[in-house]
Amino acid sequence: MQGTQPAELQELEQLLSQLDERMQARVLCTVGAGTLQLPVHAITLGNPAPEVPAVGYFGGVHGLERIGAAVVLAFLRSVLMRLRWDASLAHQLERMRMVFMPVVNPGGLWFGTRANPRGVDLMRNAPVESGERVAPLVGGQRLSRHLPWYRGVRDADMEVESRALCELVETELLSHRFNIAVDCHSGFGLADRIWFPYAHTHAPIAHLAEMHALSEILDQTHLHHRYVFGPQSRQYLTHGDLWDHLYRQACTAPERVHLPLTLEMGSWLWVKKNPRQLLSARGLFNPLIAHREARVLRRHLAWLDFVGRAAGGEAGWRPTGSARERHHALALQRWYGAKTR
Numbered sequence: 001m002q003g004t005q006p007a008e009l010q011e012l013e014q015l016l017s018q019l020d021e022r023m024q025a026r027v028l029c030t031v032g033a034g035t036l037q038l039p040v041h042a043i044t045l046g047n048p049a050p051e052v053p054a055v056g057y058f059g060g061v062h063g064l065e066r067i068g069a070a071v072v073l074a075f076l077r078s079v080l081m082r083l084r085w086d087a088s089l090a091h092q093l094e095r096m097r098m099v100f101m102p103v104v105n106p107g108g109l110w111f112g113t114r115a116n117p118r119g120v121d122l123m124r125n126a127p128v129e130s131g132e133r134v135a136p137l138v139g140g141q142r143l144s145r146h147l148p149w150y151r152g153v154r155d156a157d158m159e160v161e162s163r164a165l166c167e168l169v170e171t172e173l174l175s176h177r178f179n180i181a182v183d184c185h186s187g188f189g190l191a192d193r194i195w196f197p198y199a200h201t202h203a204p205i206a207h208l209a210e211m212h213a214l215s216e217i218l219d220q221t222h223l224h225h226r227y228v229f230g231p232q233s234r235q236y237l238t239h240g241d242l243w244d245h246l247y248r249q250a251c252t253a254p255e256r257v258h259l260p261l262t263l264e265m266g267s268w269l270w271v272k273k274n275p276r277q278l279l280s281a282r283g284l285f286n287p288l289i290a291h292r293e294a295r296v297l298r299r300h301l302a303w304l305d306f307v308g309r310a311a312g313g314e315a316g317w318r319p320t321g322s323a324r325e326r327h328h329a330l331a332l333q334r335w336y337g338a339k340t341r
C-alpha cells in the first residue's frame with residue numbers, strides 16, 4: 001500500500017481540507033496500526049436541535065470491504081459540492097441533522113483485513129448475546145483473534161472503534177426524536193440488500209411498522225430498484241451486533257424512533273462478471289474494475305440521498321394510529337409469514 005495511510009483515509013482528509021463552514025469535523029479516536037496512529041473522523045452538519053430528525057452514514061467497519069467506505073465518501077463529497085450551490089440542500093439542512101463516519105476501521109483498511117488491528121470484528125464486538133441458535137464462527141467466536149469473526153475477550157470493554165461509533169450515535173443521532181442510520185458493507189450474494197435489526201434474534205423489532213412504511217416509500221419513489229429489504233435475522237443470526245446494541249439502547253426512551261439500516265452490497269454480482277476476482281481476498285468483496293466501481297457508486301448514491309430525504313420528511317410517511325397497525329400487520333405477513341385477518 002502506498003503512502004502512510006489507507007487510500008480511503010487520504011481521500012477523507014483531502015475532503016476535510018475543503019469543508020464548508022457549515023460542516024464540523026472532529027477526531028473521535030486514534031487507532032494503532034503497526035507504527036502508525038490512524039485517526040477516526042466524524043463530520044456533522046445541519047440543525048442540532050433534538051426536535052428535528054437526523055440521519056447518519058457509516059462505512060469502512062470491515063477493512064476488507066473497501067467499497068463501503070467508498071460509497072460513504074462519494075456521498076459526503078456530493079453533499080460538500082452541493083452545499084456551494086444547492087439552495088434546496090441548504091433548506092433541507094435547516095430542518096435536519098446529517099452525520100458522517102466514513103472510515104470506522106482505518107486499521108483494517110490499512111492491513112486489508114475484516115477485523116481491526118487487534119483482530120476483533122467490530123460487528124461482533126457489542127455486549128449482545130443471542131439466546132437462539134447462531135451459526136458457528138460466522139455468528140461470532142471467542143476462540144482466537146487469528147480466526148475470523150472474533151468477538152474479543154469476554155467482559156472486556158468494546159474496541160476503541162466500536163466505542164467511537166456508539167458514542168457518535170448516542171450524541172448525534174439518539175439525541176434526536178427521530179433518526180435513521182445507514183451502515184454500508186459488501187458481502188456474498190447476487191442481490192443488494194437493506195437489512196434492519198435484529199441480528200441476534202428472530203423476534204420482530206418494536207418499530208416494524210416504521211420499517212415497512214420506509215420500504216413502501218422506497219418502492220413508490222424508486223421504481224424497479226434492485227434492493228431486497230428485510231430483517232437481517234432472515235439471513236443469519238449473530239452475537240455482538242453493534243446496531244442491535246444501539247437499537248436496544250434507543251428503545252429505552254419510548255418516544256424516540258431510531259431506524260438502523262445496513263446496506264449489504266452483493267459482491268457476487270462483481271465476481272460473476274469478473275471471475276478472476278476470486279483470486280484475491282479484496283476481489284471477493286469489492287468491484288476491482290474502475291468502470292464497475294463507478295457504476296456501483298452511482299447506484300448507491302441515489303439510495304443514500306433517498307435515506308436523507310426520508311429522514312428529513314419523516315412526518316409525511318411515518319405511520320401513526322390505525323395506519324401504524326396496518327403497516328405492522330403487513331410487515332409481519334411480508335417478512336415473518338404471519339397471516340393477517
